[in-house]
Amino acid sequence: MRFIKDLYLSNRFFTLLVSCGVLFVVSFFLPLLYGSAKAIFAVFIVLTLIDYLSVFLLKEGFFARREMAEKLSNGSENEIYLYLENRYTFGTYVKVIDEIPHQFQKRDVLFKETLKSGESKTLRYWLRPVKRGEYEFGAINIFISTVIGLTRRRFRFDQGKTVPVYPSFIQMRKYELMAISNRLPELGIKRIRRIGHSSEFEQIKTYVAGDDTRTINWKATARKGSLMVNNYQDEKSQQVYCIIDKGRVMQMPFEGMSLLDYSINASLVLANSAMIKGDKAGIITFSNKISSILKADKKPVHLQHILELLYNQRTQFKESDYDKLFANIRVNINQRSLLVLFTNFESLAAMRRQLPFLLQLAKHHLVLTVFFENTEMDELLNSRPANTEEIYLKTIAEKFVYDKKLIVKELNQHGVHTLLTPPAKLTVNTLNRYLEFKARGLI
Known part of the structure; x- marks a missing residue:
């Protein structure tokens, strides 16, 4: 069932299929084109099978995970990271759809990337919640296609997680x-x-350049023989x-x-x-x-x-x-x-x-x-x-x-x-x- 459930046909597949159908219809009126139509259709079927086998033969051909803080900050931009890793032996075209909480009312968290064989990449985006409470993240959906681009395989990484949104x-x-x-x-x-001295007395210390001359303690100065000032703390x-x-x-x-x-x-x-x-x-x-x-x-x-x-x-x-x-x-x-x-x-x-x-x-x-x-x-x-x-x-x-x-x-x-x-x-x-x-x- 996995080979059917995770199979998605691309727009390119349907475009070529319709083109082959049009070619067969035209060949009905021009019989000379019938042989070419059959040959083109056969090539189309072979390419589809090759494309299908390429993305489905390797069981764990791709890996992805979401990285984020344990709690989100209300009213602030919170960074969300998506780690992608291509484990195929060939380069892939990747579509990433992250299932973010419904509170954001966003349906455009879609990324398109190209990853070489063995390459990894980290994507980053931001979410700004405007209400406190619990937010439910869903799965990460990855759609993989080859250079042929007739079929796509979906990888679904279930990272469902409830994240609290705290004050900022x-x-x-x-x-x-x-x-x-x-x-x-x-x-x-x-x-x-600061106006005046609305502070608590802390200590008497030796005067240094920059101290307020109004804080000079004259009695301590007379006893010590050098300028002494009162030091205050808030x-x-x-x-x-x-x-x-x-x-x-x-x-x-x-x-x-x-x-x-x-x-x-x-x-x-x-x-x-x-x-x-x-x-x-x-x-x-x-x-x-x-x-x-x-x-x-x-x-x-x-x-x-x-x-x-x-x-x-x-x-x-x-x-x-x-x-x-x-x-x-x-x-x-x-x-x-x-x-x-x-x-x-x-x-x-x-x-x-x-x-x-x-x-x-x-x-x-x-x-x-x-x-x-x-x-x-x-x-x-x-x-x-x-x-x-x-x-x-x-x-x-x-x-x-x-x-x-x-x-x-x-x-x-x-x-x-x-x-x-x-x-x-x-x-x-x-x-x-x-x-x-x-x-x-x-x-």
């Missing part, structure tokens, strides 16, 4: 590596000048909580990803950055009820706990309850902390409904409210309306944009820090605000 750990590692190599400005992270072990709203307002999609997934990716990067800075990072998720709470910590294993918690977040598409959020924070967070609230206010009325709870939180903690610009309306805002309907739509879009600015202004007037950002720049802008708060000594 690739993005997190990129920011971490950039921080280590002092290249964060390349990603848009600003260098913020205040550490401050608590940073990422609070993620999972209500229906966070399901709006931008470039394939929901605002919830953008917030989860940014929370992972912010938590990792805070822990690198010596602060403690925690996570709270809520919608109509408190979904999960992860106490702030800075142990190395804590980052894995954050990753696992964020991976399992889902929404019930319900109205978020800020009253329960406030009550829960008052019970569980006793130390003054930075609360980064990822939510989305589409109207001034929606913000004012939650404003009393935000003000109560701001009395006890440093609150940064992060919400999103609707970048999908940029094209509409920059267009020139051609009729009354387009004028109406553009006016409504301008009203939405104006409301967002009013929300920022009103929150700032009440002492609640705000960040209005495009979804694509969420991580960079959030990190900048965190570093700004550290530099100003607000936390």
